[in-house]
Structure formats: C-alpha cells, structure tokens
Amino acid sequence: MQDHHDQLDPAQASNLDRRRFLQLTGGVSAAIGLALLPGESARAAPRGGYPFTLGVASGDPAPDGFVLWTRLAPDPMDHTGGLPSKDFAVDWQVATDEAMTNVVRSGTALAPDALAHSVHVEVAGLDPRHEYFYRFRAGGELSPVGRTMTTPPPGAPLDELRFAFASCQKWDDGYYSAYRRMADEDLDLVIHLGDYIYEYGIGTTGGFRNVPIGEQFASETINLTRYRLQHALYRTDPDLQEAHRLFPWVVTWDDHEVENDYSGTDAEGPPYGNRFLKRRAAAYQAYYEHLPLRQSAMPSGMGMLLYRSITYGDLAEFSVLDTRQYRSGPPCGRGEQPRCPAALDPATTMTGPDQERWLLDELDGSTARWNVIAQQVMMGQLDHRIYYEGNEVFWQDAWDGFPAARARILQHVASRGIENPVVITGDWHSTFVNDLKIDFDDPDSATVATEFVGTSISSNGDGIVYGPYYGPMIPDNPHIKFFDGDRRGYVRCRVTPEQWETDLRMVSTVSRSDAPVETFASFVVENGVPGAQQV
Numbered sequence: 001m002q003d004h005h006d007q008l009d010p011a012q013a014s015n016l017d018r019r020r021f022l023q024l025t026g027g028v029s030a031a032i033g034l035a036l037l038p039g040e041s042a043r044a045a046p047r048g049g050y051p052f053t054l055g056v057a058s059g060d061p062a063p064d065g066f067v068l069w070t071r072l073a074p075d076p077m078d079h080t081g082g083l084p085s086k087d088f089a090v091d092w093q094v095a096t097d098e099a100m101t102n103v104v105r106s107g108t109a110l111a112p113d114a115l116a117h118s119v120h121v122e123v124a125g126l127d128p129r130h131e132y133f134y135r136f137r138a139g140g141e142l143s144p145v146g147r148t149m150t151t152p153p154p155g156a157p158l159d160e161l162r163f164a165f166a167s168c169q170k171w172d173d174g175y176y177s178a179y180r181r182m183a184d185e186d187l188d189l190v191i192h193l194g195d196y197i198y199e200y201g202i203g204t205t206g207g208f209r210n211v212p213i214g215e216q217f218a219s220e221t222i223n224l225t226r227y228r229l230q231h232a233l234y235r236t237d238p239d240l241q242e243a244h245r246l247f248p249w250v251v252t253w254d255d256h257e258v259e260n261d262y263s264g265t266d267a268e269g270p271p272y273g274n275r276f277l278k279r280r281a282a283a284y285q286a287y288y289e290h291l292p293l294r295q296s297a298m299p300s301g302m303g304m305l306l307y308r309s310i311t312y313g314d315l316a317e318f319s320v321l322d323t324r325q326y327r328s329g330p331p332c333g334r335g336e337q338p339r340c341p342a343a344l345d346p347a348t349t350m351t352g353p354d355q356e357r358w359l360l361d362e363l364d365g366s367t368a369r370w371n372v373i374a375q376q377v378m379m380g381q382l383d384h385r386i387y388y389e390g391n392e393v394f395w396q397d398a399w400d401g402f403p404a405a406r407a408r409i410l411q412h413v414a415s416r417g418i419e420n421p422v423v424i425t426g427d428w429h430s431t432f433v434n435d436l437k438i439d440f441d442d443p444d445s446a447t448v449a450t451e452f453v454g455t456s457i458s459s460n461g462d463g464i465v466y467g468p469y470y471g472p473m474i475p476d477n478p479h480i481k482f483f484d485g486d487r488r489g490y491v492r493c494r495v496t497p498e499q500w501e502t503d504l505r506m507v508s509t510v511s512r513s514d515a516p517v518e519t520f521a522s523f524v525v526e527n528g529v530p531g532a533q534q535v
C-alpha cells in the first residue's frame with residue numbers, strides 16, 4: 001500500500017472534522033467525564049511500536065455512511081495496551097479506491113484513554129449503495145486498508161443482498177477457520193449474534209489453541225481491565241481481523257460478553273446485586289470499546305442502548321435485538337425446568353417493554369420484503385420431554401423460558417400480516433431450522449415465521465457435544481425441520497425479492513485456521529410462504 005497521507009490537508013481536515021470532533025468529544029465528556037481540549041493532543045504519537053495490532057473494522061452501515069473503528073494498542077496483551085494514560089489523535093481517510101488515491105472524506109478522531117484508546121468515527125455524507133475503503137494513521141504508522149459499503153436508501157429497489165451471520169467464538173476452544181473461509185465470500189454484511197467473547201479465565205497454554213499466553217488471562221473477567229484484556233486477546237486473531245476488515249458488521253451481544261446466562265440484573269453466580277451491575281457496566285463498556293458501534297450505543301449510566309434497525313432498500317429490514325439487558329429474572333428458575341405460572345405472567349419480558357414496543361412498531365412501519373429479527377437465543381420451542389417421562393421441560397435461558405413474551409411477538413407478526421418474518425439466532429452452538437408457531441403444541445397451528453439458528457464459530461471445538469443429547473428430542477418437536485449439534489461454522493444467506501436462500505457453511509475442524517469449508521445443507525424460504533424447505 002502506498003502512503004498517501006500527504007494528501008491529508010491539515011486545514012481541511014480540522015475544518016471538516018471540527019463538528020464531528022466536538023460531537024464525539026462532547027459525547028465522551030458527557031458519558032465518561034473526560035476533560036478534553038479539542039486538538040490539544042492532535043499530533044501526539046503513540047510510542048512503542050505499531051499501534052494497529054487489533055486491526056480495523058466498520059459497522060452499522062447506513063445509506064450515507066457507517067462507523068469506522070480501530071483501537072490503538074502497541075502491546076495488546078498488556079492491560080494498558082502499551083500506551084500511557086492520555087488521549088491520542090488518529091487521522092482517518094475514506095476513499096473510493098483500495099489504493100486510497102481518491103479520498104472523499106477525512107478527519108482526525110480522538111482515541112480517548114477513558115475508552116481504551118478506541119476510535120469510533122461516524123462517517124456521513126457518502127453515496128448510498130457504494131463500496132468504500134478506509135484507513136487510519138497514528139504515530140506515523142498506517143493501518144491496513146479496510147473495505148466497507150453503504151446501504152441503499154430505504155425503499156429503493158434492491159434485487160439481491162448477501163450476508164453471513166455468526167455467533168459464539170470462544171477463543172480457547174479453537175481457531176477461527178470459519179472466519180478465514182467467510183473472508184473468501186462475497187458479502188454485503190456480517191451479523192454477529194453474540195458470545196463475541198467468553199468471560200472465563202484462560203490458562204497459560206491457551207486452551208485448545210495450545211499457544212502460550214500470559215497469566216493476566218487466567219482469572220474470570222470481572223472488572224474493566226480484565227474485560228478489555230479478553231477482547232484484545234480475541235481481536236489479535238488474524239482471521240477475525242480479516243473478516244472485520246473486509247465487511248461491515250452489525251453486532252449484538254448475548255450472555256457471555258458479561259456472564260453465562262445472566263438475565264437483566266439477575267446474575268447466575270457471584271457477584272450479585274450492585275456488584276453485578278458494576279461488572280455488567282464494565283463488560284458493556286469493553287464491548288463498546290472493541291466494536292464498530294455508533295455513538296448512540298455509548299455506555300450511559302449502568303446501561304448501553306444496543307437495539308436498532310438496519311434497512312437495505314425495499315428488500316430487507318433487520319431489527320437487531322438485545323434480549324439480555326432488560327430481561328426479567330428467570331421466571332421458573334435456571335437450566336432445564338418445567339413451565340411455571342410466572343412464565344405466563346404478562347409482566348415477564350425478554351426485551352423490556354420499551355424495546356418490545358419499538359420492535360412491534362419497526363415491524364409495523366417496515367415496507368421491506370423480508371423482515372429479519374436478528375437476536376440471541378432460540379425462539380422455537382424445544383420440548384425436552386423425552387428425558388422427563390413425557391412431561392414438558394424446557395431450557396429456561398431461551399425464549400422457551402419466556403413463552404408469553406414470545407407469543408406476544410408472534411401473534412403481532414401474524415395478526416398484522418408482517419411480510420416474510422425471519423428470525424436469525426445464535427447461542428446454541430448448534431444448527432436448528434424452525435417453523436415458528438403461535439402454539440407449538442398444536443401441530444395444526446399455522447407457521448407464522450421462519451427461524452435459522454446458526455452454529456458456533458469455535459465454541460465447543462471439534463467434539464461431538466450436542467448431537468447425542470438434543471438429537472433424540474427432535475421427533476417430539478415436529479416444527480424443527482433440521483438439527484445438527486456437532487459442527488462449527490457460519491450461515492450464509494442470499495436474499496432476493498422472490499426467495500431467501502440459506503447455506504450452512506461448516507468447517508472440517510477448528511484445530512487449525514486453514515481448514516476447508518463446505519455447504520452442509522441448504523434451505524429456501526419462498527416469498528409469502530413462512531417456513532424453510534431443505535433443498
């Protein structure tokens with residue numbers, strides 16, 4: 001790559017960027033209490049080596065722009081990232097060509113110490129449905145050139161959308177061969193549905209990766225320093241970096257970004273109460289710091305606003321949910337339990353009332369052909385009765401623990417005639433393809449939506465783990481059209497006005513990063529006909 005940073009006009013950059021810069025730093029000051037002098041550190045250079053060790057990323061594409069992300073960390077395995085406790089300025093450029101010769105936007109953004117020297121640039125004013133390239137400069141070093149794209153304007157005709165979705169990438173369970181193969185795909189978008197990190201400590205031999213890492217990763221993530229270290233470790237992976245570099249991502253979290261199976265303010269294990277809320281806030285902040293999220297998601301108080309929608313012309317609208325932060329405590333207890341009366345209490349919620357109202361309004365207001373609900377845990381019912389002498393028992397952490405909340409959404413989808421609703425899901429480290437019904441216990445109940453549950457990128461590794469346990473349950477659950485519990489990979493989707501196509505892309509192993517991928521099974525959903533058909 002040529003060094004074209006001499007094309008950065010400092011005067012123009014500071015003019016153009018002034019508003020942006022003040023907006024950004026205003027937001028930072030309000031949320032984190034940073035005292036900043038805009039421009040004060042404008043050319044301060046990070047010392048001690050190449051600062052872009054965690055790569056670059058883009059996300060939350062809109063018709064006129066996107067978020068650009070990086071984090072300065074010359075020493076990512078150190079809790080400081082290798083930088084002193086001060087703010088740095090980072091130059092950025094957006095061009096229409098990969099050689100970065102035709103720069104159309106540029107500026108200087110802040111890498112605040114209070115946000116672990118992460119950079120979030122919200123670029124606007126670009127052309128819709130257009131490919132762009134970007135890079136950063138700090139300390140005389142240039143980042144890799146990233147590639148991204150804007151979306152078509154809402155309502156504009158779009159004949160095809162290609163995207164992949166992924167979840168559950170436990171670093172110490174294996175390599176990211178799935179991301180290496182995803183990087184070979186021709187995609188408009190990647191959607192991450194949670195378990196981007198896991199909170200567990202990692203031994204000094206790096207788990208199944210069997211590579212030496214420092215003792216600083218041995219403890220469970222409890223505080224901000226430790227969550228940052230975990231994100232940095234994950235993000236040093238070159239295959240994950242490459243998938244971020246090549247495609248815009250839309251991300252949402254599940255439980256392990258904080259703690260296994262937490263439910264709103266209700267922790268699974270200690271610490272509980274206020275100490276859990278502090279832990280959760282630290283986890284949320286580290287998540288924000290390491291992903292290409294807009295300023296609207298900046299942590300505020302003890303929370304962080306993550307639910308939002310992304311629209312691709314007249315073809316697809318994605319409603320991206322947060323089913324963790326506002327969830328009721330588990331109404332019938334944790335793990336596998338029979339249903340109890342509290343699960344049917346109208347006050348029991350997965351999304352919180354505000355997000356639920358927002359979702360139903362989004363669906364009502366959408367004019368898109370396909371209406372995608374991108375979320376964490378399985379919506380389709382999975383009755384475990386085969387192991388409980390014919391009595392209904394459900395996994396309580398999924399929507400099965402919150403059946404009234406699920407029924408409210410599916411009833412709305414059905415009664416309002418929402419066009420082509422498709423739910424995409426992570427969490428289970430397994431693949432399920434489900435017909436979603438208002439009453440799963442009634443085989444004659446109409447199918448009102450389609451669900452694809454994608455397997456994990458690496459979590460559970462190469463072992464035969466879930467097939468033997470969940471496989472025998474499937475005959476008791478005839479709305480489940482497909483199940484696989486033992487493969488790793490991602491899900492590729494191609495969407496046109498007439499048809500939705502899903503390919504399960506499975507890697508042969510996560511014991512090395514260069515494993516091959518194959519399409520294990522394929523499905524289509526025809527326009528106007530809920531429910532997937534295997535092809």
Ligand code: FE
Nearest residue numbers: 168195427459
């Ligand atoms: Fe997971």
Ligand code: CA
Nearest residue numbers: 195254255427
């Ligand atoms: Ca999970």
